[in-house]
Amino acid sequence: MxxxxxxxxxxxxxxxxxxxxxxxxxxxxxxxKFGDQQILFLTSFGAGILISAAIFEMVIEAERIIGIALTLLSFIG
Known part of the structure; x- marks a missing residue:
């Protein structure tokens, strides 16, 4: 390759x-200097971005393998 x-x-x-x-x-x-609330917000925002990126890649691959209907059903469920 x-x-x-x-x-x-x-x-x-x-x-x-x-x-x-x-x-x-x-x-x-x-x-x-950031306060505790700002640090918690920024950390949770960054975690959400990373989780979204991972899920996005998985959904694309799942759609290719099992089709759009099962992917949507699995994602919603």
Whole structure:
């Protein structure tokens, strides 16, 4: 299996973006003090984003394997 150059560049770009935002978040937290409520909100928001991304990938694969009707039924149930 060979990877195309554009796929490799896409991975590099996404990893650079993720690393850059992590670094930016570390810088912001160094200079700004957050309260407990703000930390809880940001943590839960980030967790929701990650869970949504994982579910989105699973739903696409499930639709391909078992079809749209069973995927919708399983997702709703």
């Amino acid at each position: 060979s990877l195309e150059v554009l796929d490799i560049l896409r991975v590099i770009a996404l990893l650079s973006f993720a690393g850059g935002t992590s670094f930016l978040g570390a810088l912001i937290s160094k200079y700004k």
